[in-house]
Amino acid sequence: MxxxxxxxxxxxxxxxxxxxxxxxxxxxxxxxxxxxxxxxxxxxxxxxxxxxxxxxxxxxxxxxxxxxxxxxxxxxxxxxxxxxxxxxxxxxxxxxxxxxxxxxxxxxxxxxxxxxxxxxxxxxxxxAWRPRGTVLWEYDVPLHQHRDAVRIARRTGWRVCTMAESSAEALSVRIEVFRHFGADADGLKSRSEAHAALVAAWGKAGITDLVHVSNGVVSSGGTPSHRWLEVSVGGVSIGTSVLVSSEDDIDEQLTWFARDIARAPRELFDVIRPEVWPISRRFPNW
Known part of the structure; x- marks a missing residue:
């Protein structure tokens, strides 16, 4: 091996x-x-x-x-x-x-x-898997501390994505740290504590010149099985798409679209499905 x-x-x-x-x-x-x-x-x-x-x-x-x-x-x-x-x-x-x-x-x-x-x-x-509820933070990190910042973030339980490759003239690199905390009732507290622990770990290593750019939470989609499918009426696309991974997702999204956006009967709307649908899921036995 x-x-x-x-x-x-x-x-x-x-x-x-x-x-x-x-x-x-x-x-x-x-x-x-x-x-x-x-x-x-x-x-x-x-x-x-x-x-x-x-x-x-x-x-x-x-x-x-x-x-x-x-x-x-x-x-x-x-x-x-x-x-x-x-x-x-x-x-x-x-x-x-x-x-x-x-x-x-x-x-x-x-x-x-x-x-x-x-x-x-x-x-x-x-x-590519960022399930609903995944917390995201973006930072600009001094170029010479980029590797250490990534290593520390991973060791404290976060995943890391480098948003842009550095150039010879660049002084910093933008990274995104993200993590999912399950659906525990105390999720907000655990998220803030985990983020505070990450910042503290960076500080202990002397990485203090980071610039916080943005943060947020993934509200939908986020798995390899999700696809943007075009909403249709009578088999013709109407120029709107929904992010779905299953027939249940399709029904939920179209119900919301018909009620809150189109203000029309739900039965008017469908989606244009790809040849392979639904997309194969990971961990299929769960």
Missing amino acids: SEPTSALDTDYENGVADVIGAILGDAATVRRNVQLVGRKSGRTRQIDVLVTGPLFGGADQSMVVDCKLYSRPVDVKGVESFIGLINDVGAETGLLVTASGVTASARARAASERGIRVDAVSARELS
Whole structure:
């Protein structure tokens, strides 16, 4: 198996945590970079993402998530190592997320083990995933501190996107830091505390000359399955589009459009669907 691409590891892990938090909402607690002592090994095991709560409609349980940003598919040895981790820390279930898929034999091995799931999500696809509720902050960072600022943001649980490449004349680089906090009732507090922790971490590293440009919250869409579809009447586009990922989304958006925008009967409106619809979802079993 190839070595992981370390430069993006934390970003990948944070992205997986964001997606799981968005999917499970307030049904579970999602923690990042957790240390657990193995029941059998007695040594400290690093957990990329730990999910606890009444998962999948059942009783309270724990799920260990391992994220592999490899350039080649995970093989049987990798899956068996993950199974050993799950057994050692005593988790009820495990999810192995890989950027380049798994071999057929590795997938079969995972399927033979109770409570083990495998899913493939590319780094490019994951970077585009910003579920509803994702908090966004933009900053201009001094050019000479750009790398350190990105590294610290990732290590404190945020994902980072460099908005514009620097030029020889540039004195700063614009970055966007973003993170999803699930649907917990105390979301506003957790968001502000996490952002304060990020700013404090930057300050501790001497990165204090950042310029806050803007911030906001994603209100709709934000997953690779979402597409802008044109609204139609009688099969003809009317020049308006809605952001949707499912038939339920289409009905919700068209109901809103008919009532609040067009002020016309809902049954008049439809959308022009692409040949492949709906778009395949990630984590399809959830």
